[in-house]
Amino acid sequence: MGAKRLAGRQRGVTLADVALLAQVSEITVSRILRNHGPIGADTRERVMAAVRETGYVPNRLAGGLASSGSKLVGVIVPSLTNIVFPEVLGGIRSALEGTGFQAVIAVSDYDLDTEQELIASLLAWKPEAMVIAGLDHTDMARAMLVGSGVRIAEVMEIDSQPIDLAVGLSHRQAGFDTGQYLLGRGYRRFGYVGHDWTSDHRARLRHDGLVAALGEAKVELVETCRFEGPSSIGAGRDMLAQILARRRDLDVVVFSNDDMATGGVFHCLGAGIKPKQDLALFGFNGLDVGQALPTPLSTVRSNRFLIGKTAIEKLLGQRERPETREIIDTGYEIITGATA
Template sequence: MTNERRWADTSGLPPAPDATAKPVTLAHVARLAGVSENTVSRVIRDKGSIAPETRQRVNAAIEQLGYVPNRAAGSLASSSSLIIGVILPSLSNIVFPEVLRGINAGLSATPYRPMIGVTDYDLDIEHQLIASLLAWQPAAIITTGFDHTVGARRMLENSRVRVAELMDIDNAPIDLAVGLSHHEAGRAMAHHLVQRGYCNIAYVGHDWTADRRAHARYVGLCEGLAETGLSLVAECRTDQASSTLEGRKTLSNLLSGGVHIDAVAFSNDDMAVGGFMHCLAVNIAVPEELALIGFNGLEIGQVLPKPLTTVLSNRFAIGKTAVELLLAGVQRPDETVKIDTGFSIVEGATA
């Protein structure tokens, strides 16, 4: 057998550009398209009324010349750019890629593009990312939650850039908050379990230092139980980030305490799926011997042998709604706004 290499057919392409040539500029595009530089700029920024034929000529010239717009220079000229800064705590946690999908959907029909940073739940890293993004004079910055360093909050407040804080509405936003009340979601978990007849309810959770929203759900859960005259009979929490492995380990630790438990509320679906796997491994019948409820409504929980009972957060809608509201008004309003995207109980088959 002979080795065969496939190469791209370059016979019809123009010769490679001279490495010493000057970069293509807006003026080159304007000259080739037969329009003014201002017209080229408006086509690129999708601003103003442009005749379809003119737009086509400009786009053809851009493609022919391989012109790449200098966004930084444009921001200096107009005091704002087409950048939307997006700061997420994680991309390994499936919750946040779904929020990002919503953001991308909201931006898809606009000239704006996201510039993404990941904090790994570290507020100092968020502080650095906010400073870097503000240097680009973005049209808006999207962050997660209300927790920021004092310096980061001051930068956001003083910038007058539109700011959306996502996932939570239980505190006061800098500008716009889009999400759900995690406190109310915790109360709803408690009420659902009690209405199903469970009274010996325990809690399994993960690190609250990084995930303050999980703590808010725990507080809501406890208050919801208290409203029915109950309280948690046991609880066990790992100091690690949430994962299926930690959920399995932590439920095992909880059940080794010898307390009679008929239902467990988990801090999220990752932990609950791990708990379900522990029940399979040690032959605990779910929900007959032990009921389980999670939070987030992740797909993995719905493909278990018994679909997970959980609370669905509308993550895609959170991202898309935030972008649409930010771009609907480029000036920061005098009054802050909270948008509740809500949640719903997915009844499943585990509680």
């Protein structure tokens, strides 16, 4: 009659239920489930049977609260539809595998205020570490991160100072090397096709690096075309059409990334322009789509998977926020391809 808990499943199976069935105390069950401390073989057997019988699922909220350790890693990326971020997540997943940690992914939509809200929201889950794409945050966001004491990795770029740890590549340098590579190939009449860089700040860094390299050789970007929106294949196609309508004498067009550049190749294919021969095209990222083109895209390969993997390995390898900043350069390489 005085049942402490209504019959059956209403409130869910708890440790207490399992302990009762297995004739041991709750803490013993808890220890067995976490492989913690010495346990008699028969007891373990009995408890595991009870777990199976009851279909017990531990409550991580309670566990995390009691042990003040959630086994969560917060991740904030600006987008999931831009394939580079899922690839970073792939690296994160691979490094998390078998560690008992679980990633919580949030998407900021390239908006720093949204990012700030997400940081607050994720910190509320008491993650043990946090990975955030980019080095650029609101002051408030930075303060919350520092104040939380959580280990932070900022990934993708290493062009400015991180809070603790940055893992990625120098986009400015990548842009610069792109310029040098193309100059070395003899191109002199440069066009640039980009997308909205108020949101994609790294695209701007690459652009600036490119301009710097050209400047050193006294070469100018003769025409620039920027799409006011996120990068996409369609935008790349349209923008190339547009820039070519303005200047017919370009010998190379550098795109803000591979999506845009792939669109550029599509425009060429449709308009009967032979890539490289008539007009050289250059991208950034080394995406599959670009490499599968009839004329594989000349581009820069960024190691997205490695970035995610490295960030997590580094974070889980330390128990506290580190004293000193660290910057890990995962590098990049120019893919020669067939378009430049």
